[in-house]
Amino acid sequence: xxxxxxxxxxxxxxxxxxxxxxxxxxxxxxxxxxxxxxxxxxxxxxxxxxxxxxxxxxxxxxxxxxxxxxxxxxxxxxxxxxxxxxxxxxxxxxxxxxxxxxxxxxxxxxxxxxxxxxxxxxx
Amino acid sequence: xxxxxxxxxxxxxxxxxxxxxxxxxxxxxxxxxxxxxxxxxxxxxxxxxxxxxxxxxxxxxxxxxxxxxxxxxxxxxxxxxxxxxxxxxxxxxxxxxxxxxxxxxxxxxxxxxxxxxxxxxxxxxxxxxxxxxxxxxxxxxxxxxxxxxxxxxxxxxxxxxxxxxxxxxxxxxxxxxxxxxxxxxxxxxxxxxxxxxxxxxxxxxxxxxxxxxxxxxxxxxxxxx
Numbered sequence: 001x002x003x004x005x006x007x008x009x010x011x012x013x014x015x016x017x018x019x020x021x022x023x024x025x026x027x028x029x030x031x032x033x034x035x036x037x038x039x040x041x042x043x044x045x046x047x048x049x050x051x052x053x054x055x056x057x058x059x060x061x062x063x064x065x066x067x068x069x070x071x072x073x074x075x076x077x078x079x080x081x082x083x084x085x086x087x088x089x090x091x092x093x094x095x096x097x098x099x100x101x102x103x104x105x106x107x108x109x110x111x112x113x114x115x116x117x118x119x120x121x122x123x
Numbered sequence: 124x125x126x127x128x129x130x131x132x133x134x135x136x137x138x139x140x141x142x143x144x145x146x147x148x149x150x151x152x153x154x155x156x157x158x159x160x161x162x163x164x165x166x167x168x169x170x171x172x173x174x175x176x177x178x179x180x181x182x183x184x185x186x187x188x189x190x191x192x193x194x195x196x197x198x199x200x201x202x203x204x205x206x207x208x209x210x211x212x213x214x215x216x217x218x219x220x221x222x223x224x225x226x227x228x229x230x231x232x233x234x235x236x237x238x239x240x241x242x243x244x245x246x247x248x249x250x251x252x253x254x255x256x257x258x259x260x261x262x263x264x265x266x267x268x269x270x271x272x273x274x275x276x277x278x279x280x281x282x283x284x285x286x287x288x289x290x291x292x293x294x295x296x297x298x299x300x301x302x303x304x305x306x307x308x309x310x311x312x313x314x315x316x317x318x319x320x321x322x323x324x325x326x327x328x329x330x331x332x333x334x335x336x337x338x339x340x341x342x343x344x345x346x347x348x
Contacts (some may be wrong), residue, residue, distance in 0.1 A: 001272045004270075011263055016169070023248035039138060060292055061285060064280055072300050083315040084314060
């Protein structure tokens with residue numbers, strides 16, 4: 001198989017995930033896009049591991065081992081990420097990342113209501 | 124300059140000769156059956172991924188993510204990495220998507236179309252994504268134009284091979300990974316339960332901002348329905 005096929009597919013999937021991370025507004029959809037980016041990297045790792053194990057007689061199989069580690073870390077990441085999103089939703093009543101602007105420097109026009117809500121929550 | 128250029132020219136000729144040999148051996152315009160299958164499944168996977176990041180219905184995004192991840196599992200099978208493929212099916216399709224659906228339901232995501240699923244900077248995001256896709260595809264195709272993966276012979280990613288390499292060469296990272304999973308488990312539990320100080324010190328005050336928020340969410344949901 002031409003090595004460009006999996007490499008190009010991985011590049012396209014990565015950029016799809018990049019678009020999702022930048023354009024989505026719901027935090028859980030952003031997490032889905034992060035999963036897409038991680039999977040693109042996994043496809044690259046597997047393809048290059050298969051190529052190296054044949055072309056360079058590599059018996060370490062580092063690509064596939066690293067893919068397994070990446071999958072496990074992605075599972076941990078999605079668990080922690082969802083716990084954080086749920087905690088934010090419980091405190092703020094929204095999972096819209098555009099509205100979580102407490103640490104933003106220049107406040108927009110709608111900064112009064114969240115600030116008042118935050119003051120009320122911390123009081 | 125000429126003396127320096129001569130060896131480069133010689134290497135270039137050798138490389139070109141190797142390229143033509145490789146091209147004659149494999150052929151650019153005569154794809155094998157595995158390549159055609161890879162291309163078709165890849166198109167399906169890419170289409171499902173694009174729908175995942177563009178659809179307005181949040182639950183449908185999670186379901187299209189299943190298609191994309193399952194397509195990637197088929198790609199792993201075509202690359203003779205069986206074990207990775209089944210791990211992909213078990214962990215991603217089996218648990219990660221279920222977790223994402225749980226998250227969508229627990230945050231009361233609207234069931235129907237939600238017009239504000241994309242933020243205002245989607246055109247900037249599209250520009251960035253298309254530019255990086257163009258750059259990456261160009262670089263990758265240019266770099267691996269003459270590289271071929273031999274898929275004949277024994278599978279290089281069967282369970283036996285992967286297990287042997289994992290437990291002979293990668294034991295220490297494997298154990299460290301189990302510690303990381305334990306830490307993630309404890310962290311998720313700590314994050315997702317209510318803080319004890321909150322509920323003890325000011326139960327009413329802490330609960331007060333939450334109740335209107337959740338009521339608003341319910342009203343939004345009913346309004347959508």
